[in-house]
Amino acid sequence: MASRDKKFIEERHAMIMKLVKEDGRVTVGDLCQRFSISVATARSDLDQLEKLGTIKRTHGGALAADRDEHPLPFSTRQKYYGSEKKAIGKAAVGLIKDGEVVFIDGGTTAAQMRLFLAEKQKLTIITPSIEIAYWLSSTPSISVYLLNGFLNRDSLASVGAPSEEAIARMNITRAFCGAAGFTLQDGLTDLGMGFVEQKRVICKLARKVVGLVDHTKIGVTSLASFAGLEDIETIVTDRPLPKDLLPALQERGIQVIVARA
Structure with missing residues (x-):
């Protein structure tokens, strides 16, 4: 109760x-x-x-x-829809197979994935998030590559476009990206250009892109897009999508996973 x-x-x-x-x-x-x-x-x-x-x-x-x-600090933003974000994070980890190389961004939703990674074996996690890197530092079965860049104190993550040449050498199976908004027209969007530039590079080079968006981000367009519908393989959210949105995504072959809190 x-x-x-x-x-x-x-x-x-x-x-x-x-x-x-x-x-x-x-x-x-x-x-x-x-x-x-x-x-x-x-x-x-x-x-x-x-x-x-x-x-x-x-x-x-x-x-x-x-x-x-x-600006709201990371610890404050984590409190809103905390159980929903954890459910999304858990469902997202279910897509990962042992031995893969994956990108996890520094947002409050993607960060919840760290709670469910301990049983995975021989993973390489690429992330800008200091919190994720610190959390996984005690998990010997997981290697962590921390993206360089300027520190964003509100998100506890590095921002800015990483070197495409360096990222291209890595076989990123999936990029797990939170977003400030998601629509059919604009795809996944975010608030800060530092985050947008970073995720544009990653999504361009990753084999598959997974959008992690709670229900408050659906139908919202933020400052700039970092992944269009043609780039996205899966959307993980916490509530059923609007009836007009789900068929449009299914027509494009985009998988939708609803994670229950």
């Missing part, structure tokens, strides 16, 4: 953040009416979101925080 209540609260927080982003502000009264919650609960929600840096509290409501000045 507690787990279900926590998931409901997380979903409500995500919807509040979406409202603030779209409208620029919300009021306590609006939240009470929209979500059928008490004034005390609405205020508590806003207080919690302000502590995470996602909004700025005002008298009677909240305003959108300056995301450029206060």
